Structure formats: C-alpha cells, structure tokens
Amino acid sequence: MEPKATHSQTHEVDDMTDNAVESDGVKLQTPSRVDPKFKHEVLSMPGGETLKYCFQCGTCTSCCPIADITDSYRPRTAIKLAQLGLEERLLSSNTIWLCAACYTCTDHCPQGVEVKDVLRVFQNLAVKKGYIPRVYRDVGKNILDAGYAHKISKFKMKKRIAIGLPPLSEAPPAHMEKLAKATGFHETIAEKEDKE
Amino acid sequence: MSGKPEKAGNSESKKDAVLKYAFYLGCATPLRERAYEISARRVMKELGIKLVEMKGANCCGLPIDAVNHEMTLALSARNLTIAEKKGLDILTLCSGCTGQLMKTNKLLKGNRKSRERVNSYLKTIRAEFQGTIEVKHLLRVLVEDIGFEKLKTYIKRPLNGMKIAAHYGCHLLMPSKYLDFDDFEDPEFLVEFIALLGAEPVRYVDEKQCCGAVIAGVNLDLPLNLIANKFRNVKNAQADAMTTICPSCHLMYDQHQSSAEKMFGETYNMPVLHFTQLLGLAMGIPAEELALDELKVKPEGFLIAMEQTA
Numbered sequence: 001m002e003p004k005a006t007h008s009q010t011h012e013v014d015d016m017t018d019n020a021v022e023s024d025g026v027k028l029q030t031p032s033r034v035d036p037k038f039k040h041e042v043l044s045m046p047g048g049e050t051l052k053y054c055f056q057c058g059t060c061t062s063c064c065p066i067a068d069i070t071d072s073y074r075p076r077t078a079i080k081l082a083q084l085g086l087e088e089r090l091l092s093s094n095t096i097w098l099c100a101a102c103y104t105c106t107d108h109c110p111q112g113v114e115v116k117d118v119l120r121v122f123q124n125l126a127v128k129k130g131y132i133p134r135v136y137r138d139v140g141k142n143i144l145d146a147g148y149a150h151k152i153s154k155f156k157m158k159k160r161i162a163i164g165l166p167p168l169s170e171a172p173p174a175h176m177e178k179l180a181k182a183t184g185f186h187e188t189i190a191e192k193e194d195k196e
Numbered sequence: 197m198s199g200k201p202e203k204a205g206n207s208e209s210k211k212d213a214v215l216k217y218a219f220y221l222g223c224a225t226p227l228r229e230r231a232y233e234i235s236a237r238r239v240m241k242e243l244g245i246k247l248v249e250m251k252g253a254n255c256c257g258l259p260i261d262a263v264n265h266e267m268t269l270a271l272s273a274r275n276l277t278i279a280e281k282k283g284l285d286i287l288t289l290c291s292g293c294t295g296q297l298m299k300t301n302k303l304l305k306g307n308r309k310s311r312e313r314v315n316s317y318l319k320t321i322r323a324e325f326q327g328t329i330e331v332k333h334l335l336r337v338l339v340e341d342i343g344f345e346k347l348k349t350y351i352k353r354p355l356n357g358m359k360i361a362a363h364y365g366c367h368l369l370m371p372s373k374y375l376d377f378d379d380f381e382d383p384e385f386l387v388e389f390i391a392l393l394g395a396e397p398v399r400y401v402d403e404k405q406c407c408g409a410v411i412a413g414v415n416l417d418l419p420l421n422l423i424a425n426k427f428r429n430v431k432n433a434q435a436d437a438m439t440t441i442c443p444s445c446h447l448m449y450d451q452h453q454s455s456a457e458k459m460f461g462e463t464y465n466m467p468v469l470h471f472t473q474l475l476g477l478a479m480g481i482p483a484e485e486l487a488l489d490e491l492k493v494k495p496e497g498f499l500i501a502m503e504q505t506a
Contacts, residue, residue, distance in 0.1 A: 135413030147254030
C-alpha cells in the first residue's frame with residue numbers, strides 16, 4: 001500500500017455530509033432545506049441530463065484519484081445530495097471544487113452517468129449563487145484581458161523573441177468581452193462578495 | 197478502441213502527404229513550460245511538419261469550465277473556427293487543450309442543439325462553427341499521421357539502456373467516447389513510443405494516476421499527495437527519468453517536485469522530460485537545442501548515463 005495523505009494534509013470534515021455547527025461548544029444539527037425541484041434544474045442543464053441514471057453504486061468514488069487520498073471528496077455523495085434536493089448543502093460545500101476533471105468516474109460509471117459533467121453543473125450552479133474559489137475569478141479576468149489563462153508578462157514576451165520564438169498573439173479583448181456577455185460569463189466572475 | 201498498439205501507425209492515409217497543421221499553443225506551454233514549446237518546434241522542424249500559427253487564438257476554455265460551461269464551449273469553438281478558416285486540422289501540445297477542443301468539436305458536429313446555441317454566441321463576433329476540421333495532439337500525429345515505422349527511421353541516437361517511466365495523464369484518453377484514441381484503462385502508446393526511442397519503458401504501479409493539476413489552484417496539498425505517490429512508484433520501478441505529454445502534468449512533476457519532497461521529507465530527484473525532448477535526443481539533436489537546461493529538476497545525471505550507454 002502506498003502511504004496515504006498525512007493527517008495535516010487531509011481535510012478535517014466532510015462538509016457535504018457533516019451538518020453540525022458548533023455553538024458554545026455544543027454541536028447542533030442545522031435543519032436542511034429540501035428543494036425537490038433542484039434535480040430538475042440540474043437535469044435541464046447541458047451535461048446534467050444523466051443525473052437521473054445514478055443508482056448510487058459508488059463506482060465513481062471508488063475509482064476517483066482524489067477520493068483515494070482524502071475523505072473530504074465523494075462524487076457519489078454529491079450526486080445523492082442533488083437527487084435528494086439538498087441544494088444549499090451541496091452548492092455551499094467546498095468539496096465540489098476538488099474534482100480533478102480526470103474523467104475516470106465518467107468512463108467507469110456502469111449507468112452511463114457523465115459524472116464529471118454532472119459535477120461541473122453543480123460547480124456552475126454554485127458559481128451562480130456566488131460560491132466561487134478565488135483562483136477562477138483571476139483566471140477569468142486573464143482570459144478577458146488577452147485570451148490567456150495566465151498573465152502575460154512583457155519580459156517573457158521579449159525573451160521569446162530574443163530566443164527566436166514567434167511572438168505570442170493576443171486574442172482581441174472585444175471578442176472575449178462579447179463572448180463573455182453572450183454566455184453570462186461576465187456576471188459569474190464579476191467582483192461580488194465572495195461566499196467561498 | 198481504434199488505436200490499439202498493434203494498429204498504431206499503420207494508417208496509410210496521410211503517410212506521404214505534406215503534414216501541415218494549424219498550431220494551437222494554449223496557455224501553459226508558452227507561458228509556463230517554454231522548454232516544451234522549444235523542443236516541440238525543433239523536433240517538428242526535423243520531421244518536416246509544417247505549422248501555421250493561429251493568430252488571435254484564445255485559451256481552450258478548460259480552466260474555466262467549472263465556472264461557466266457555456267463560455268468554455270464558446271472559447272474552444274472560437275479556436276476551432278480560426279483553424280476552419282485556414283482549412284487545416286489543429287495540432288496541439290497540451291492534453292488539456294486537446295481534450296477540450298476535441299470534446300467541443302465532436303459535440304458541436306453531432307448535436308444540432310448545442311451547435312445552434314454555441315453559434316449564437318459566436319455570431320456576436322461574426323464567427324460560425326462549421327465542423328470541417330479535426331484536432332490532434334502531437335503524439336497522436338506521430339502515431340497516426342507519420343506512423344511509428346517511419347518515425348523509427350529518424351532515430352539516429354537510440355537511448356539504449358535508459359529506463360523511462362511513462363506518465364499518460366488523463367485528457368488524451370478520457371472521456372473515451374470523445375477521445376477514441378487508445379484503451380483508456382490500459383493504454384500502450386507512450387510505452388511503445390519510449391521503446392521506439394531505444395529506451396526501456398519501465399512499468400510501475402498506478403501508471404494512469406492523475407497529476408491533479410486542475411485543482412492545484414484550489415488545494416495544492418492534494419495534488420502534491422498524488423505526485424508524491426507517483427514518484428514513489430516510479431522510483432520503486434528504478435526509472436532513470438519520467439516523461440510527460442502535457443505541460444500541466446509536467447508543471448506538477450517538475451516544478452512542484454521539490455514541494456512534494458519538502459512536504460513528505462523524501463528525496464525523489466527524478467528528472468521529468470517532455471516527450472519531445474526525449475525524441476529530440478534520440479534523433480541526435482543537441483541537448484542545448486531542446487531546452488533541457490530549463491527543467492527545474494536537472495537532467496545532468498540522465499544525460500551522462502545516456503552518453504555512457506551510447
């Protein structure tokens with residue numbers, strides 16, 4: 001067996017399943033809001049259609065490289081929360097952001113659930129509610145600026161030319177802007193109060 | 197699966213045609229992993245692959261898929277339209293870009309509703325997805341368009357005796373219904389490639405393990421756990437070096453190797469070469485022209501061992 005993550009590197013709790021809050025040292029269970037319509041919202045989004053085929057076998061979690069090294073990421077649990085309509089608990093959870101997008105789950109699901117895409121629908125819905133990890137806002141801004149996910153430094157650009165590489169061309173910002181408006185990307189990365 | 201190893205390189209279609217592609221660089225290669233771009237361009241020049249730069253191209257969209265899928269589709273489709281206008285297939289270096297561009301291409305070609313939706317976004321910039329081209333990673337071009345048999349004739353300086361571990365990464369294989377390249381559970385193309393160079397491909401535990409790069413910006417500890425596992429397995433198999441086919445995987449294994457060593461109090465000292473650097477060395481291209489000095493984990497030991505086995 002390979003060594004698992006040492007204690008300090010794993011997350012303390014699985015925040016998708018642990019519903020307890022600490023108050024004056026006493027653990028209280030918070031009531032969960034159930035929204036039976038939530039699964040239909042997921043099903044109606046591109047990539048979310050296969051949510052309904054999941055029968056909770058757990059193949060996704062058992063083949064997931066991230067679930068293998070931390071207890072805090074469980075794709076099956078995420079899907080179950082959606083099926084049950086526990087929208088807020090799912091979308092506010094940090095753990096939906098731990099999907100490494102490797103598609104191992106999608107290729108192994110016996111029910112043909114596009115697990116990674118369903119997870120991505122959860123992420124997209126979470127963003128609409130204002131839950132967005134900082135890094136995505138930065139990457140989004142870089143793309144709108146020049147079309148690249150990373151910032152382009154003038155120094156690096158000069159060095160490229162100096163060693164004989166062709167200059168890097170930037171994407172027209174007007175194009176990026178228009179596509180962002182058409183797709184609603186503008187609103188999703190706009191600076192709001194981070195709920196993260 | 198169409199590309200099982202025994203079939204690799206047997207397609208006759210493009211063998212003698214001039215190989216010319218629209219060259220899609222992506223973000224990580226030019227901005228974070230320049231050695232990959234330098235060595236890839238150098239090797240392709242030697243192989244007679246003609247490249248047309250994709251002026252004005254943008255990010256493939258994968259890095260923001262979690263935020264807004266529609267924007268991801270729009271960004272990747274815009275890139276596809278740039279190549280469509282040139283009438284050329286796209287050649288890529290990054291597995292992440294390859295996966296995203298191929299997914300979008302196949303989705304929009306086969307699904308009218310998606311195509312109409314994405315074309316409505318593209319209309320705002322006076323572009324339209326036509327569905328007339330294909331997307332190929334350089335390694336797939338070597339396998340399918342040049343063919344390993346022909347590639348073998350370029351090997352002037354075989355890497356005899358060198359033990360090399362293949363890191364496949366995820367996005368050239370999965371999701372398999374969009375990639376349709378090699379067996380996603382038991383791929384062979386990279387092991388075959390290493391053997392073609394004259395080196396010895398070492399097999400190790402969890403060869404297909406993901407590098408975790410996608411979540412590095414959210415939580416770096418988890419990917420560091422993944423790459424530490426990889427190095428332990430690769431070292432157990434006594435590899436002299438590892439090779440990658442994706443700039444993001446390379447970034448994790450090369451640039452973050454010291455972080456993983458620190459985190460676990462272990463020493464890996466494992467040089468990680470881009471597959472284009474290995475190919476270049478085997479083709480007899482001098483190390484200086486393949487940007488080997490830009491690797492963070494210095495491959496000096498590997499190069500000396502290579503000289504000794506020559």
